[in-house]
Amino acid sequence: MFLALDRDEIEVANAAADFLASAMPIDRLHKPGCADMNAVLRGTLAEMGWFALTLPEADGGSGLGPVEHALFFREAGRQSGPVDVLTQALAVLACTDTDLRAILLAGSEGVALLVPDGAGLRLLGAPDAAYALQVTREGAQLFALAGGQTTERPALAPACSMRLLDSPPGTAIAYTNGEHIWQMGELGTAAMLLGLAEAALDLIVEYAKVRETFGRKIGAYQAVRHPCADMALRAEVARSQLWYAAAAMAEQRSDVALHLDAAKHLCNQAALMNADTNIQLHGGIGVTDEHNAHLLLKQAMLLGKLFGGKRALLSRLVDATVQD
Known part of the structure; x- marks a missing residue:
């Protein structure tokens, strides 16, 4: 593959x-x-x-x-x-x-x-x-x-x-x-969640380059850099699994449902956690209606419920079998 x-x-x-x-x-x-x-x-x-x-x-x-x-x-x-x-x-x-x-x-x-x-x-x-x-x-x-x-x-x-x-x-x-339309919906929803996770990371990285406290850009502080690194890792893990799931669909693998469920779960997590961290790291401006940060979190909460929520996905993944 x-x-x-x-x-x-x-x-x-x-x-x-x-x-x-x-x-x-x-x-x-x-x-x-x-x-x-x-x-x-x-x-x-x-x-x-x-x-x-x-x-x-x-x-x-x-x-x-x-x-x-x-x-x-x-x-x-x-x-x-x-x-x-x-x-x-x-x-x-x-x-x-x-x-x-x-x-x-x-x-x-x-x-x-x-x-x-x-x-x-x-x-x-x-x-x-x-x-x-x-x-x-x-x-x-x-x-x-x-x-x-x-x-x-x-x-x-x-x-x-x-x-x-x-x-x-x-x-x-x-x-x-059959499952084809559901699978395309699950793949599309997971991809939208990945986009949200990446957008949240981009927002805080750009903000960390310009916002200053105590005479230094906030990106210089470990309290900001480490959460940003966690956000990047979550997005990368979700993105890797999403591409694998899409490739598995294209090749019609027998375990495609497993990889789609794993991708949706990881994208759910990445979008929700990255959007929340983005708000926290922005400080006071992150909770204002004029900022885009809350839009990402609200959309992530909605999409996380569609085509497989946390409980349904994990219950299916427990008994799933990977193709050799």
Whole structure:
């Protein structure tokens, strides 16, 4: 298994970084009406073909693989990207109806993520989403939301709106069996968490170069340097496992679920702990609403619950078997 990124993969990562930093910079989250993927952003992402990144060429996609999928959503995570960017890409993969897939590929309609909420269901994504995608390890189902009543709920992460679905969504208009959509969702979510962890490290490293106390840059003090080193180590461990999981998916290894679960768990930890350490090392400014530090932590807390939380992942990893 070859784990180093090749030139084409690096070009995808660089293109995604440049595009997303311009189309949805993290600073947008300090403005009103910033949540979710609005129609303009959805259309721009569709025009650039990002929703079709891993869709086979025969179906109108780019025909790329899990590695490119992870690279794109890592950059989306750096900008605290909304969950429905990933949901739209997953819905495209889950949809077998040619006409409906074309609508989703064009960004004409949005898709919200449907997740369990006790005995009910919760929607994560733009209020104007026409469809909802529910993904489990057994398969994925796409529902039409026309006429469905929802109740808005306050969301912790400003990048994502949250609503409760007042009644079951009805019959699925598209569905697919098997773990593939779940695995692509788990990989994409882990990659976004890695992006958050790396962004938190970048923030504090830059701050440590300019902030002074007692006549010295704070980066000169071990009380700052050592936590930064821990942050870098957590990000490197998570990144290594994520690339391995993406490569395992590309090669269709029998133990791909194990490596995905390990990657998601490590990315959960790296994002949460790095975001928290970033706030602490920034001092007083780190807890202000005007700073980006709290945005990273809130988004990490949300993504950590999607496609495998701590307890579920560890319970699966205990009994997992690695392929020889």
